[in-house]
Amino acid sequence: MHWHILGAGAIGGLFAARLGLAGIDVSLLLRSPQRREQLKQQANRLSLQDGDRVEEVPVSAELIDDQGPISHLLVTTKAYDSAAAMESIASRLQPGAQILLLQNGYGHQQQIAQTFANWPLWAGITTSGVRRLAPFQLKLAGEGETRIGPLNQAAALCGALPDGWHRLKHRVIATDIERALWQKLAINAAINPLTALLDRPNGDLLEAQYRPQLTALCQEIEAVASACGQSLFDNPLLDQVLKIAEDTAENRSSMLEDFSAGRRTEIDQITGFICAEADRHGLETPVNRELLNAVVYRQGRA
Incomplete structure (x- = not known):
């Protein structure tokens, strides 16, 4: 082998x-x-x-x-x-x-x-x-x-x-890899763009100032997953994201690492996919769309 x-x-x-x-x-x-x-x-x-x-x-x-x-x-x-x-x-x-x-x-x-x-x-x-x-x-x-x-x-x-x-x-x-892929996608869509744009490690998302945006972001992602017939976690996505942010508090997301190194990010395959599926199902995802546009704009200037 x-x-x-x-x-x-x-x-x-x-x-x-x-x-x-x-x-x-x-x-x-x-x-x-x-x-x-x-x-x-x-x-x-x-x-x-x-x-x-x-x-x-x-x-x-x-x-x-x-x-x-x-x-x-x-x-x-x-x-x-x-x-x-x-x-x-x-x-x-x-x-x-x-x-x-x-x-x-x-x-x-x-x-x-x-x-x-x-x-x-x-x-x-x-x-x-x-x-x-x-x-x-x-x-x-x-x-x-x-x-x-x-x-x-x-x-x-x-x-x-x-x-x-x-x-x-x-x-x-x-x-069951289909559900696992959706779970990882949801977590990445919640954590990666925010930490990349803020230039801060995962644990900083636990700060109260980010809770309203993070809550709305997770609700949009859950709505898209549900429209696609996918059940994410047994508890709310927000709870899962907060736990992962706490467990990986010192970690820098892969998107933040890409920004720091001047590399292209995977925003299109993460948040871009969420937004495309939302469009396909007639859903509004303003928070995800705002993050998508911000990351695309920033990496275009790099």
Whole structure:
């Protein structure tokens, strides 16, 4: 068993390290010889800091344009890069190759499932937090858990989890992935745009001054989910968001990290999806729309 990681950023690197620590062979798929040289300068090792402990995990690297076969593929690219990234390695996929999509947002998973219908395909979400300190040097910000479920019948026939994932020391749960994707989407839509625009960590959303906006935001998201036939949580979304903000108080959302690094955000696949579904069902979402426009405007100026 050999897993290739497409999307060697913070989350891709974290799970490359977790797979490697479980004794599974891992290769990072890199875009350029310069990135491969950076890894070589670190003796082909990923560095993962967890509190006072630092793990040095051996990994190999290949260029996306290389020709070797791929039997197991983890995709951790940004959601907006998914289709192009998958197309770039499609010719390398072996028949029956297992594919796991571990990304934010919603909608692109179903599009990829249609395009790659002949391959076993899973989707997953994770509540792990991780920061990239330097190329191939990571700091764990929260252990979290990862939930995975099959997106097509080919995956369901293989099992609840892709090969090897039961061996991770990290908590991995087989789940109803459709509901899990909506839950992660709702949490991201509530936390990410606000923290990015405020330039503040998750825990700051607990301040009373943000409660009216956060309450209205969550109510809009719940209304859209309900119109789409999705039940989110057993308790109100606002309660869930406040708990996560408290549990991850020091964490910076991925959208805030993207802003800080001058990268494009996943706003279109998160809040943009919520607004598009609202339009489709004739719902008004003024708070979400305001956040969407503000993030799009700001990243357009970056």
